[in-house]
Amino acid sequence: MTQTPANPTTAPDEEPTGATRDIADDVVARVLARAGTARAEGATIHAEHDGEQLDLAERASLRRVAGLSTELQDVTEVEYRQLRLEKVVLVGLWSSSRDAHAEGAASSAEEAEISLRELAALAETAGSEVLDGMVQRRAKPDPGTYLGSGKASQLAGVVAASGADTVVVDGELAPSQRRALEDIVKVKVVDRTALILDIFAQHAKSREGKAQVELAQLEYLLPRLRGWGESMSRQAGGQVGGAGAGMGSRGPGETKIELDRRRIRNRMAKLRREIAAMAPGRETKRSSRKRHAVPSVAIAGYTNAGKSSLLNAITGAGVLVENALFATLDPTVRRTRTEDGRVYTLADTVGFVRALPHQLVEAFRSTLEEVGDADLLLHVVDASHPDPEGQIAAVRHVLADIPGVDDVLEVVVLNKVDVADPEAVERIRRRERRTVVVSAHTGEGIDALRDLIADELPRPDVAIDVVVPYTRGDLVHRVHTEGEIDHEEHTADGTLLRGRVAEALAQELTGVAGSA
Structure with missing residues (x-):
């Protein structure tokens, strides 16, 4: 020093x-x-x-x-x-x-x-x-x-x-x-x-991620261009200072810095169009999950809190895990099942940080929509950090600007408890309403987290007692993945199903059973 x-x-x-x-x-x-x-070499320890x-x-x-x-x-x-x-x-x-x-x-x-x-x-x-x-x-x-x-x-x-x-x-x-x-x-x-x-x-790895980062860079750069006076002039506007200069044609013309600003604005406009054009693809995937009544869980939290490790521990997805800040930029969505067989999705989102640049918040708003559309939010916190409460506040400051997030049930997941101070863990548990203590590295608490997810996810609520023709095996499969089956029996006319499903699927099943 x-x-x-x-x-x-x-x-x-x-x-x-x-x-x-x-x-x-x-x-x-x-x-x-x-x-x-x-x-440091070896700083990342994989499970x-x-x-x-x-x-x-x-x-x-x-x-x-x-x-x-x-x-x-x-x-x-x-x-x-x-x-x-x-x-x-x-x-x-x-x-x-x-x-x-x-x-x-x-x-x-x-x-x-x-x-x-x-x-x-x-x-x-x-x-x-x-x-x-x-x-x-x-x-x-x-x-x-x-x-x-x-x-x-x-x-x-x-x-x-x-x-x-x-x-x-x-x-x-x-x-x-x-x-x-x-x-x-x-x-x-x-x-x-x-x-x-x-x-x-x-x-940034995906096409959308690269476009979002470039847009944020240009927004940051635009007011920080540094010009060097008249020597930056690219062209003259007519006969400068001459008697024959017409009205509006006098002056040094467009300077280098003005030209750069115009090019940057044009590039930013193009990037915004490209990002907007990618939005329907994500919306189609989300609407497909909603149509099939697949519940969704979003993982959010401070950078390097262990979100990707937690996703791997729950689903075995094998997504990239690195002991570095902002290792994950592109959201990862994986399907998994509860113990009773219900399918749901887990979405790993970009991490937050104190004083996260507003350019990035705006650029990545489209990918953060996964949080606002989720049925359950797992707010992952590094319990071993010197200031976990500060991390929680920083994350919630960003989440507050995402539409719909106020209606999503939040569970604070205290990760890395194998190396955390027990007093800090207890302090946070007393302060937060819903918490679960885990270690994505050792597996401690992961089963309890799975049980919590299963309890908090919405359950299908429309009772069914139908016979599905054998030609509609796709509907039987959907009942298995999206609903809860109390009784299943193979009859001469088709598969008898008793249980509970979402309303949209119940209507399809009733229509098929009625036309059989």
């Missing part, structure tokens, strides 16, 4: 006391001590139900070389990238002021440490190497350079001493703040939003 001496020229709110400086140094030291774990994990090998082959990062080469073409070595210094703020918390500063040193540790994990997931860090106590972020001129100068010294080529700020920077900070530290500056977008760009 780099020790940064107090700068006598800094403003009063930038000048730390000796105790504050020690707290900040201790926070950075603990964060750096844990750095290197997110992408038997995770399967062969073939997708993990594919992702590893596509991931950029360790220590290398992607950076946009031309703002008008997101897919063209150049490799750049990424050695980063982390920067965070903390303050006891609630107003400052709303503007991007943590409200306590403990919260700042949790957030900075998460930022380190994000940076490592993106393929960077964390070299150093800096935490500052301020009343609120500086509107000019986020840190203030004095602390920014100290940061420049830390960057130079560590040999870093990138500064990652634990907050969202205004375009002017990023430019001013880059001018001082002389290296690239990215904020938390840009870092998350970069991870999403690496992990």
Whole structure:
């Protein structure tokens, strides 16, 4: 850790006391001590139900070389990238002021440490190497350079001493703040939003996922284009300054930055059309499940809480499991059965994070619709995390904007209890109305979770007593998969069924039995 001496020229709110400086140094030291774990070899431990994990090998082959990062080469073409070595210094703020918390500063040193540790994990997931860090106590972020001129100068010294080529700020920077900070530290500056977008760009696999990520990148990039004055001009609007210039034709014409903005807007419009065109396909699948009365369960939660591991533990789906943030971007839907034979679907959704960029929330709104349409929501929480309550609040903040989610029954699934603090588990169980304690890795509590799902899923409620002709074996199969059978008997006229099914299927069965 780099020790940064107090700068006598800094403003009063930038000048730390000796105790504050020690707290900040201790926070950075603990964060750096844990750095290197997110992408460490062997950090991901798979269980038997995770399967062969073939997708993990594919992702590893596509991931950029360790220590290398992607950076946009031309703002008008997101897919063209150049490799750049990424050695980063982390920067965070903390303050006891609630107003400052709303503007991007943590409200306590403990919260700042949790957030900075998460930022380190994000940076490592993106393929960077964390070299150093800096935490500052301020009343609120500086509107000019986020840190203030004095602390920014100290940061420049830390960057130079560590040999870093990138500064990652634990907050969202205004375009002017990023430019001013880059001018001082002389290296690239990215904020938390840009870092998350970069991870999403690496992990997106499906056509829709890639389109959603690119749209979010462009929305973030549009107000942050940096022009360089009249030298950016592409064309002249007539005889500039000449006597023959007609009305409306004077001026330097369309500049490079204006042209880039227009191209980006055109590309964003095209992406929105493409994403909208993909929506009917998802809606068709959902309506098919509704028509056949297949209940649905959605798995949501904080990133790296173990959602995919839980899906594998319940269904044996073998979907990709990785000890990294945002390992799952494309929603996975799998069918499974309750102990009494009822079919239902489990949907694994993208994970959430504190201060999730609003661009991503908007871009991925279509895939999050699975949560609003579900019959049951499994809210997966990493019980071993230092601040599980903060994770729960962050997830619910995003879920609140999804239509229909208020009507979905929520069950808080406390995962990773094999390594969690029992006191923290009990604290959450006392606070939440419906909870279940599990470990997707060891299998502890999975049977109890299956029983809970079976109890909470809607049951077919229309009684049937029909004889189905042998020519309609498809209806008998649907009763087996969608309904509950109390008695089944093969007669001369067909299959006698007594039990309960959904109303739509009951009408079909009655119609077939009446026409036989």
